[in-house]
Each structure stands twice: as structure tokens, then as C-alpha cells.
Amino acid sequence: MVRLKDPAVRSLLIDRAAQMLAARQPVTLRSLVAGTGVSTMAVYTYFGGMDGLWSAMRQEGFTRLAARLAAVSMSADPVRDLAALGAAYVSNAMTSPDLYRVMFDAGFELENAAAADDTLHSLVRAVERATAAGRFRDDVDPLELATQSWTIGHGLASLVATGPLPHQSLAHGVPLLTALFTGAGDHPEQCRRSIERGWHP
Amino acid sequence: MVRLKDPAVRSLLIDRAAQMLAARQPVTLRSLVAGTGVSTMAVYTYFGGMDGLWSAMRQEGFTRLAARLAAVSMSADPVRDLAALGAAYVSNAMTSPDLYRVMFDAGFELENAAAADDTLHSLVRAVERATAAGRFRDDVDPLELATQSWTIGHGLASLVATGPLPHQSLAHGVPLLTALFTGAGDHPEQCRRSIERGWHP
DNA sequence: CCCGATAACATAGCAAAGCTATGTATTGTG
DNA sequence: CACAATACATAGCTTTGCTATGTTATCGGG
Numbered sequence: 211m212v213r214l215k216d217p218a219v220r221s222l223l224i225d226r227a228a229q230m231l232a233a234r235q236p237v238t239l240r241s242l243v244a245g246t247g248v249s250t251m252a253v254y255t256y257f258g259g260m261d262g263l264w265s266a267m268r269q270e271g272f273t274r275l276a277a278r279l280a281a282v283s284m285s286a287d288p289v290r291d292l293a294a295l296g297a298a299y300v301s302n303a304m305t306s307p308d309l310y311r312v313m314f315d316a317g318f319e320l321e322n323a324a325a326a327d328d329t330l331h332s333l334v335r336a337v338e339r340a341t342a343a344g345r346f347r348d349d350v351d352p353l354e355l356a357t358q359s360w361t362i363g364h365g366l367a368s369l370v371a372t373g374p375l376p377h378q379s380l381a382h383g384v385p386l387l388t389a390l391f392t393g394a395g396d397h398p399e400q401c402r403r404s405i406e407r408g409w410h411p
Numbered sequence: 412m413v414r415l416k417d418p419a420v421r422s423l424l425i426d427r428a429a430q431m432l433a434a435r436q437p438v439t440l441r442s443l444v445a446g447t448g449v450s451t452m453a454v455y456t457y458f459g460g461m462d463g464l465w466s467a468m469r470q471e472g473f474t475r476l477a478a479r480l481a482a483v484s485m486s487a488d489p490v491r492d493l494a495a496l497g498a499a500y501v502s503n504a505m506t507s508p509d510l511y512r513v514m515f516d517a518g519f520e521l522e523n524a525a526a527a528d529d530t531l532h533s534l535v536r537a538v539e540r541a542t543a544a545g546r547f548r549d550d551v552d553p554l555e556l557a558t559q560s561w562t563i564g565h566g567l568a569s570l571v572a573t574g575p576l577p578h579q580s581l582a583h584g585v586p587l588l589t590a591l592f593t594g595a596g597d598h599p600e601q602c603r604r605s606i607e608r609g610w611h612p
Numbered sequence: 613c614c615c616g617a618t619a620a621c622a623t624a625g626c627a628a629a630g631c632t633a634t635g636t637a638t639t640g641t642g
Numbered sequence: 643c644a645c646a647a648t649a650c651a652t653a654g655c656t657t658t659g660c661t662a663t664g665t666t667a668t669c670g671g672g
Contacts, residue, residue: 365566389594
């Protein structure tokens, strides 16, 4: 009884927008649809407007981030895994800095709390594993420590990706995470070794 | 031989833009000059365009931040002072979140490296005082530790001001800084007490 | 198998954005 | 005092996002 939306068009527009964003070309309504064969109305039928497109872009950014984090192979050393997750997080931000900025450009309200929560969850699980392995004290709240790790990762990614710090400042991730996890109970020497193993690919 | 620009007009426009930004009103060329008596051309003679205005806004943001940090009274406890600087940094971001976002919206290249460096310098000096007082190990690089403190402060401010974390997440500043400074050599108990004194107003 | 209702889609045009062109006024300097 | 250079005002151009309107395609029922 109705004509259904073609899912291919939606992903086509999202991919093209991400591509233009990565190429540092301004993503405007007309430049987005130019050459795709679809008209400007497609943006409104599929996203309800440009704001909806940006919202979908943020979702796409979090989806790619989640995939990137899920691809990190876990080991027997959960602290190494935490550092590997942090390195993957930062690396993801560096491969598409503009998309990363869009993800946190919450100029319009976000329906994306769930996507951001997924990012946290992989960190929370790694913290729980580290606690279970006896690396962290029992009284550390996994969610809180994961949030603090996220704060470090985001601060680093944000200041380097489109900010004032140079690329080599990413190396600060090692001492920052080492300090945080040592404060959570890990042995300093072992902690630093684990983190360096996980941070450097 | 020439007609000079009136500095009052420039600061008038900057102040009005900051005011509209704080009121969460869209800052457009026409809405900015509306009611001020000056015409749209003023934005071009004084800033060269809207991009120049945003650039000036970032400079203004860093200037206000520097003033805010300079107003922090130093004590005999340099670690407390470091926490107080961090709290002032975060507090400044919370009182004008949109201005803070503009400061790091480097969509156009920044001539603002100096302003950002000033922010770092107050941190560097505090770290140097802490090292001289024997709170940190001698082998800590003041610039590196200051940068790491900045990373924590910015990550926190960015995730809370316009991001997904709630206000109460600002309390993570205490354990984060405690871990960092303890890792730099401070005694854990003394460190936590100093930071809590400096963090809470 | 076809027909109608419903939604996708194309086209055109509107309001507002930033910017530029051009003429006028003003002011510092020789 | 007079000139020249610059600030300033006005108007209009281009592009932006968006909407209104007409057309076309598609899914479901008879």
C-alpha cells in the first residue's frame, strides 16, 4: 500500500557525506547530492533535513568506533587490553578527525546516548576483567574507572585530532593510563609494561 | 592620512557575539549587527569576515581563560594550586560552554597557538614549583606533566560541557589528578588531600 | 491482473545566510 | 586647508537550507 524507502540511498548519502568530510570538503545539501542522481528531497525523506543527516553521521561515527573497538583482540593481560582499546580509540579519531569532531558536536540534542554507552561498555568489561584478575583493587568502580579512561582518551584525541597538540603528543597516553591504572592498584612496573604492549600496535 | 578603526566597535562586536553565544542564540552576520547601529560591513573591516570574527572569539575565550587562571591564588601547597588551576579551567568551561567549544573548533587554521601556550604556561610554572618543593620527582618534565594535566582537564570539560557526561562527572577530576600526580612522585595520601583542597572551591 | 492509495521523488522557488561591489563620508597628514 | 586613504552605508549577488507542489512509482486488495 505504500512505497518503501530504499535503504541503499540512505547509506549512499551517509557514505558520501563521510567521504566529503574526510576530504575536508564542505558538506552542503546541494554538494552532497550532486553527482549521486538523487535530488535534494532525498535528504528530507531519509533524514528530515540536514540536522538529521548530521545526527546520522554521529551515529555512523559511533558505529565505526564500536567496530574498531570490537576488532581489538583480547589477551590474557586485561591491562594491556585496556591500553589497546585506548590506542584503538585514539587511532580511530586520527583516521577521520572531522567525523570524530562531528560525533561530539552536540549542537542539536543527541539521541545517541546509547551509542556512546556502547563505547563505554567495552571499557567497563575490560576493567572488570582486570579487577577479576587481581590487577585492580576490589573497591574500584568499573564504570568510574572506565569513564576516567575515556576522559583521557577523549582529551588526547580531541587536543590532537583538530586541536593545538601535535601528533607525537599521543605518546602521553602511556604515562596517563599508567598513572590511572597504577592508582587503581596495579603494580607500577607491570602496569607500564602492559600498557606499552597494548598502546604500541 | 588615514581614518583609523575605532577599537570600541571591535570590542562591542566581540562582546555582543559572546553574549549571544552564551544566550544560545545563533550568531549570524545580520543578527550580530542588528541593534548596534553599525552595518554589516563593520564585520569585514574589523575581522575580514565571519571566520575572522570566530577567530577573534577564540582569542577572547583564551583571554578570559587566562584571566580566570591568573585569578587563582597560589598557596604554599603547589599540588593544591595545580588542582585549583584545573578546577578553574573546568569551571571556566562550564560558565560559557559554547564559547569553550568555539575555542577548540579549529575548522579554520588557528593563529592562536600563543594563547593556548599561555594556558599551558601557568600549569608549567605550578609543576615546577611542585618539583622544587620536592613533591614530584626531579626527572619529571614540567611541560609534559602540564600537558597531561591539560589533557585531563580538557577531556573532562569537553565531555561534560557539551558532551554526553553529566555535571557530576566533574568529580572525576579528583581521582584523575591524584593518580597523575601520585605517579609523578607525590605521596598518595598527601596528594589526595592537596587535590581535594584545591579542587573544591 | 489491474487499480487506487500512499509515499517517494523531481522541480521550482522562497527566506536568510555570507560576501562583494560601489558610492559616500570622515579623518589623519602634508 | 586640502588631499588622499580608509571607514562606513546601501544594495544586490550567490549559495545555503528548506518548503510547496506536481509527478511517478510501488505495495496491497479486489
